[in-house]
Amino acid sequence: MSNQLLNMNKVVSGADEAIRDIQDGMTLMLGGFGLCGLPENCITALVKQGRKELTCISNNAGVDDFGIGLMLKQRQVKKMISSYVGENAEFERQLLSGELEVELLPQGTLATRCMAAGYGMPAIFTPAGVGTEVAEGKETRNFNGKDYLMEMAFDADFAIVKAWKGDTMGNLVYRSTARNFNPVMAMAGKITIAEVEELVEPGELDPDHIHTPGIYVHRIFQGKDYEKRIEQRTVRVKE
Amino acid sequence: MSNQLLNMNKVVSGADEAIRDIQDGMTLMLGGFGLCGLPENCITALVKQGRKELTCISNNAGVDDFGIGLMLKQRQVKKMISSYVGENAEFERQLLSGELEVELLPQGTLATRCMAAGYGMPAIFTPAGVGTEVAEGKETRNFNGKDYLMEMAFDADFAIVKAWKGDTMGNLVYRSTARNFNPVMAMAGKITIAEVEELVEPGELDPDHIHTPGIYVHRIFQGKDYEKRIEQRTVRVKE
Amino acid sequence: MLDKTGIAKRIAKEIKDGYYVNLGIGIPTLVANYIPETMDVVLQSENGLLGMGPFPFEGEEDPDVINAGKQTITMLPGSAIFDSAMSFGMIRAKKVNLTILGAMEVSENGDIANWKIPGKMVKGMGGAMDLVASAENIIVAMQHVNKAGESKLLPHCTLPLTGVHCVKKIVTELGVFDVLPEGGFKLLERAPGVSVEDIKNATAGKLIVEGEIPEIVI
Amino acid sequence: MLDKTGIAKRIAKEIKDGYYVNLGIGIPTLVANYIPETMDVVLQSENGLLGMGPFPFEGEEDPDVINAGKQTITMLPGSAIFDSAMSFGMIRAKKVNLTILGAMEVSENGDIANWKIPGKMVKGMGGAMDLVASAENIIVAMQHVNKAGESKLLPHCTLPLTGVHCVKKIVTELGVFDVLPEGGFKLLERAPGVSVEDIKNATAGKLIVEGEIPEIVI
Numbered sequence: 001m002s003n004q005l006l007n008m009n010k011v012v013s014g015a016d017e018a019i020r021d022i023q024d025g026m027t028l029m030l031g032g033f034g035l036c037g038l039p040e041n042c043i044t045a046l047v048k049q050g051r052k053e054l055t056c057i058s059n060n061a062g063v064d065d066f067g068i069g070l071m072l073k074q075r076q077v078k079k080m081i082s083s084y085v086g087e088n089a090e091f092e093r094q095l096l097s098g099e100l101e102v103e104l105l106p107q108g109t110l111a112t113r114c115m116a117a118g119y120g121m122p123a124i125f126t127p128a129g130v131g132t133e134v135a136e137g138k139e140t141r142n143f144n145g146k147d148y149l150m151e152m153a154f155d156a157d158f159a160i161v162k163a164w165k166g167d168t169m170g171n172l173v174y175r176s177t178a179r180n181f182n183p184v185m186a187m188a189g190k191i192t193i194a195e196v197e198e199l200v201e202p203g204e205l206d207p208d209h210i211h212t213p214g215i216y217v218h219r220i221f222q223g224k225d226y227e228k229r230i231e232q233r234t235v236r237v238k239e
Numbered sequence: 240m241s242n243q244l245l246n247m248n249k250v251v252s253g254a255d256e257a258i259r260d261i262q263d264g265m266t267l268m269l270g271g272f273g274l275c276g277l278p279e280n281c282i283t284a285l286v287k288q289g290r291k292e293l294t295c296i297s298n299n300a301g302v303d304d305f306g307i308g309l310m311l312k313q314r315q316v317k318k319m320i321s322s323y324v325g326e327n328a329e330f331e332r333q334l335l336s337g338e339l340e341v342e343l344l345p346q347g348t349l350a351t352r353c354m355a356a357g358y359g360m361p362a363i364f365t366p367a368g369v370g371t372e373v374a375e376g377k378e379t380r381n382f383n384g385k386d387y388l389m390e391m392a393f394d395a396d397f398a399i400v401k402a403w404k405g406d407t408m409g410n411l412v413y414r415s416t417a418r419n420f421n422p423v424m425a426m427a428g429k430i431t432i433a434e435v436e437e438l439v440e441p442g443e444l445d446p447d448h449i450h451t452p453g454i455y456v457h458r459i460f461q462g463k464d465y466e467k468r469i470e471q472r473t474v475r476v477k478e
Numbered sequence: 479m480l481d482k483t484g485i486a487k488r489i490a491k492e493i494k495d496g497y498y499v500n501l502g503i504g505i506p507t508l509v510a511n512y513i514p515e516t517m518d519v520v521l522q523s524e525n526g527l528l529g530m531g532p533f534p535f536e537g538e539e540d541p542d543v544i545n546a547g548k549q550t551i552t553m554l555p556g557s558a559i560f561d562s563a564m565s566f567g568m569i570r571a572k573k574v575n576l577t578i579l580g581a582m583e584v585s586e587n588g589d590i591a592n593w594k595i596p597g598k599m600v601k602g603m604g605g606a607m608d609l610v611a612s613a614e615n616i617i618v619a620m621q622h623v624n625k626a627g628e629s630k631l632l633p634h635c636t637l638p639l640t641g642v643h644c645v646k647k648i649v650t651e652l653g654v655f656d657v658l659p660e661g662g663f664k665l666l667e668r669a670p671g672v673s674v675e676d677i678k679n680a681t682a683g684k685l686i687v688e689g690e691i692p693e694i695v696i
Numbered sequence: 697m698l699d700k701t702g703i704a705k706r707i708a709k710e711i712k713d714g715y716y717v718n719l720g721i722g723i724p725t726l727v728a729n730y731i732p733e734t735m736d737v738v739l740q741s742e743n744g745l746l747g748m749g750p751f752p753f754e755g756e757e758d759p760d761v762i763n764a765g766k767q768t769i770t771m772l773p774g775s776a777i778f779d780s781a782m783s784f785g786m787i788r789a790k791k792v793n794l795t796i797l798g799a800m801e802v803s804e805n806g807d808i809a810n811w812k813i814p815g816k817m818v819k820g821m822g823g824a825m826d827l828v829a830s831a832e833n834i835i836v837a838m839q840h841v842n843k844a845g846e847s848k849l850l851p852h853c854t855l856p857l858t859g860v861h862c863v864k865k866i867v868t869e870l871g872v873f874d875v876l877p878e879g880g881f882k883l884l885e886r887a888p889g890v891s892v893e894d895i896k897n898a899t900a901g902k903l904i905v906e907g908e909i910p911e912i913v914i
Binding site for chain 1: 523524525526527532533534535536537538539540541542543544545546547548549550551553559560561562563565566567569570589599600601602603604605606607608611612638639640641642643
Binding site: 272273274275276298321322323324325331334335343344345346347348349350351353354365366367368369370371372373403413414415416417418419420421422423450467468469470471472473474475476477 | 741742743744745750751752753754755756757758759760761762763764765766767768769771777778779780781783784785787788807817818819820821822823824825826829830856857858859860861
């Protein structure tokens with residue numbers, strides 16, 4: 001064994017470099033649930049870059065002034081593939097005017113179609129949506145007396161995710177419910193970009209605690225100025 | 240919110256109690272790869288309990304005097320479903336004499352059929368085994384120009400796994416490559432039994448580092464006298 | 479008649495010790511407040527958490543710790559975090575014992591509609607279709623009639639479906655109903671001050687009334 | 697003629713900077729010793745490890761740290777552990793750039809047989825079927841002829857197959873061969889002291905020789 005130290009360096013200078021080769025018309029996966037665990041730096045860079053006709057696979061569509069909402073405002077998005085797109089007036093306007101195409105999928109179907117891509121499975125079966133309009137045009141198949149829809153693995157040009165910590169080899173660790181769709185999307189991109197709150201050297205992350213092995217990640221950088229906006233601030237009063 | 244402290248106690252006294260209701264003819268999944276990450280206490284208890292006609296789903300079949308080899312010696316196993324069964328003379332004897340039935344599957348197929356059960360997916364597609372005798376009797380399907388076999392989720396009465404640490408609610412953490420098949424089998428049993436080297440209270444494991452959430456685990460106990468036998472001791476000499 | 483709190487309290491009685499429960503947005507969320515202290519119940523939030531706790535104290539909100547309704551929450555000792563694929567994996571594998579959610583309509587064969595009104599802005603089904611298609615045990619918490627005064631317990635749903643043949647039980651402000659496998663809403667309990675006649679008048683689907691119907695006790 | 701070390705050294709030249717590589721048991725395992733120091737290569741072990749290091753020093757063996765050959769190994773800084781489903785997930789998703797494995801037979805259309813001899817005890821395919829069915833880039837390291845002196849590079853495999861149309865390159869003690877998409881073993885390099893004639897005589901499948909064939913440089 002010759003290589004005693006792994007140094008597969010995937011570090012890029014920042015969001016602009018990470019997304020440099022995204023082109024008009026591409027399909028992007030964007031991690032996060034609501035405004036939690038969003039790749040904020042990359043979204044800012046995407047808005048600045050100004051590519052058009054993008055298809056975005058993301059559980060939600062952000063709000064008017066945060067998250068994918070910022071890209072919608074600039075009319076960069078041709079199509080959203082999501083499970084829930086509430087709380088966004090500009091989104092609603094574009095949808096009703098026909099400027100924006102939306103494909104709504106059950107949340108589990110969305111997640112599992114990402115996982116399927118990352119696990120090299122061309123299709124999966126799920127009962128979600130059987131007997132509903134989600135089933136239209138899809139193959140239904142009965143196993144053990146229960147009907148399932150066959151849903152295809154996603155095919156995304158880029159997956160853009162946000163992790164808590166990552167090392168220069170692309171290994172990622174997420175924090176709390178900011179994990180959500182990020183690991184399944186990280187596995188699923190032809191090119192996967194990870195932005196992290198803290199970038200560390202190989203060996204600083206415990207191998208047992210890595211959520212996304214670096215093999216799935218192509219570019220990584222330490223993001224800055226995370227706003228981490230809260231969508232629904234709910235609290236209780238100390239008694 | 241009324242319950243401020245979770246206390247869903249799944250602790251049993253030990254291996255004997257954990258496996259008490261396993262019956263002749265049942266299907267068991269047993270975690271581990273080679274002799275690494277084996278549920279040693281449960282295997283000892285299964286040998287003592289002496290149930291017969293068992294179907295065992297396990298990547299390997301142990302060696303003559305350790306692991307599932309001990310159950311084979313007692314002729315408790317009717318059928319092994321494995322990917323590799325080498326290094327076991329008694330196994331070979333029973334197989335050649337027709338006492339033991341063996342179904343050999345690609346290792347990834349074995350793992351993914353476990354995962355499918357734990358993820359409520361009745362079947363998965365894999366290219367492994369296309370054009371080989373593994374494909375016999377199975378549906379082949381072409382996606383995007385490539386052939387895949389449809390493989391069914393396993394249906395196991397019990398999954399028996401070994402983790403490093405676990406809490407009383409059944410949350411599990413594995414150590415190094417002793418993880419292997421354990422998490423995917425833990426998800427897949429109708430009843431899942433986990434033996435751990437160290438049993439801790441809820442809250443002692445970092446929620447971000449739990450590999451198997453307790454919802455998948457029904458019984459847990461702290462095992463004892465782990466031998467952790469090494470199958471191939473390979474070392475280098477300090478220069 | 480029950481108010482929302484009453485509906486939540488009555489549903490809380492359906493929860494058993496040791497249950498893993500998924501609570502939808504709205505009345506179902508309130509149910510968490512009425513689970514008896516003596517019971518060990520773990521709440522699943524489909525964005526990737528088992529062991530959801532109460533809202534944080536003011537100033538202790540963590541933007542990385544939210545529930546499926548995007549509300550800031552806390553995590554109880556013994557919690558586990560996982561990704562969205564595993565979250566719906568455990569839902570599909572029926573590891574979640576009980577799902578409680580709201581509905582716009584339920585049909586007498588257990589179909590449910592709760593995500594889309596044609597002509598209105600559609601926000602999406604979120605995890606609802608996965609939950610109703612997978613859960614063994616689904617309780618619907620809803621008002622018995624809509625704002626126009628029309629029954630929401632129908633022979634057939636008129637709105638786009640969320641799932642078919644899945645609802646097992648319904649709790650409304652008027653009563654508690656089993657949805658029978660062979661079809662029909664079987665009246666189990668009446669809300670205080672509500673007569674069987676009142677319930678018949680408010681129920682468009684097939685209502686089954688057998689024997690004396692006790693009043694709800696909460 | 698190359699010895700086993702020679703075969704391993706020649707295969708090491710196929711590895712590129714930044715590759716994730718899966719090495720099978722036997723000669724392929726030796727390849728790890730000849731990857732240039734300057735190259736960043738990560739070894740995947742399909743039992744659930746990226747970043748496999750050398751054998752441990754005596755006395756430092758950890759029974760929880762093994763490779764797919766069940767040998768005690770070490771983990772390099774930057775390693776990651778994962779379960780068997782994810783391990784084969786990343787293999788199927790073609791994230792592993794190169795797979796090197798042994799074989800009993802390879803056919804001129806890229807079929808491989810390496811797991812079963814009828815009439816003999818069958819130990820199983822392990823992860824080989826997954827690897828050959830998934831990898832974009834498969835190199836076979838093997839002896840050119842079997843113990844009976846028969847060619848292992850055949851028109852058709854005679855043994856039960858491990859995978860079809862998958863082998864891209866073969867390195868034997870006699871030479872280096874591309875397996876052409878349209879069928880046939882294209883001779884790329886000869887081992888030192890081996891003539892094209894020697895190779896022709898040892899190759900039962902269709903051998904393609906074009907122009908001057910250089911000697912292997914290692």
